[in-house]
Amino acid sequence: MTARPKLAVWKFASCDGCQLTLLNCEDELVPLAGEIEIAYFPEATRAVVEGPYDVSLVEGSITTPGDLERIHQVRAVSRRLVTIGACATSGGIQALRNFADVAEFRSVVYAHPEYLSTLDRSTPIAAHVTVDFELRGCPIDRRQLLELLAAELTGRRPRIPTYSVCVECKRRGSVCVMVADGTPCLGPVTQAGCGALCPAFSRGCYGCFGPQDTPNTRSEADRLRALGMGEDQVLRVFRTFNAGSEPFRQESRRHEPQEQPQEQPQEQPQEQEVTS
Structure with a gap:
């Protein structure tokens, strides 16, 4: 046996x-x-x-x-x-x-x-x-x-998709929450696997499955900002469950607060001696 x-x-x-x-x-x-x-x-x-x-x-x-x-x-x-x-x-x-x-x-x-x-x-x-x-x-x-x-x-390779959550949304007939409702969503840059659970309930994807195989995180961040997110909010959405994944890590770094150079004190104009 x-x-x-x-x-x-x-x-x-x-x-x-x-x-x-x-x-x-x-x-x-x-x-x-x-x-x-x-x-x-x-x-x-x-x-x-x-x-x-x-x-x-x-x-x-x-x-x-x-x-x-x-x-x-x-x-x-x-x-x-x-x-x-x-x-x-x-x-x-x-x-x-x-x-x-x-x-x-x-x-x-x-x-x-x-x-x-x-x-x-x-x-x-x-x-x-x-x-x-x-x-x-x-x-x-x-x-x-x-x-x-x-x-x-x-003894075969698992059939696990590496494309984005957006494909799952299309397959189940869900309306795009980002296009229709202006809801921030990480679906375009997130790997499929959940069945597009959150978008199916009119919520944006949170990126639970990490980056898909070709994530355009810069374009995604631009879209999130266009929907009203500030730099601090964009940073946070890329720093959740998969903060350490390289595409999300790099994108979050782009939205870290930049140290402002210290303002130099202005020089006071010297009084000129008035001659007559």
């Missing part, structure tokens, strides 16, 4: 939402469990089957020295390593620390910051080890997750 492939699910700095997406695949989990062996998944069971593992799903970003050491251990015991969610693929919301002074954050939030051991930056898994596939989202989409697992079981 052929042994079932071993699946492991690992958590780093994250909220557990992407792991819960897997647990919420209720109807699909039973047949799935017959095809694979869930060997390591602390969110679901305390049982542990020793590796190596055929597929590892990794949620969360690298934010501590311990994380940095552990991700190399995970990579060493994983034949295929797949990152799931915005934290693992771009550093997550915690990547906001990358634009600030972490020491200052620690001093404000914690009574004894000296007890903490943390890195100055929150980074995606791919910044440290080889990643075989990235599944985007905050959280990930259950349909894409099941497609990913099916692809891994059959």
Whole structure:
């Protein structure tokens, strides 16, 4: 009898939402469990089957020295390593620390910051080890997750789109909220995957799935400003779930307040001696 492939699910700095997406695949989990062996998944069971593992799903970003050491251990015991969610693929919301002074954050939030051991930056898994596939989202989409697992079981590449949310809007017949209502929306620069959920309820896209494959963020920012957003607001919309993704990071940098040069004191005109 052929042994079932071993699946492991690992958590780093994250909220557990992407792991819960897997647990919420209720109807699909039973047949799935017959095809694979869930060997390591602390969110679901305390049982542990020793590796190596055929597929590892990794949620969360690298934010501590311990994380940095552990991700190399995970990579060493994983034949295929797949990152799931915005934290693992771009550093997550915690990547906001990358634009600030972490020491200052620690001093404000914690009574004894000296007890903490943390890195100055929150980074995606791919910044440290080889990643075989990235599944985007905050959280990930259950349909894409099941497609990913099916692809891994059959040895093919997952059919995950890299085009924009606008394509999903068109497919479901949703009216463009930016054109029709003047609602700021990141759909044109955001990767599809959610089914255009927010625009379907007349709300602008928040960019949960990160940048699409060819994002024109400069043009998007120009459009947002034309809709009434100030520079500070444009900066904020690019610094949410995927603040650490390179296209969004670069665009947000363009809207940071510029230091104004100090005004030089004007020279007082010298009184001229009047001669008669």
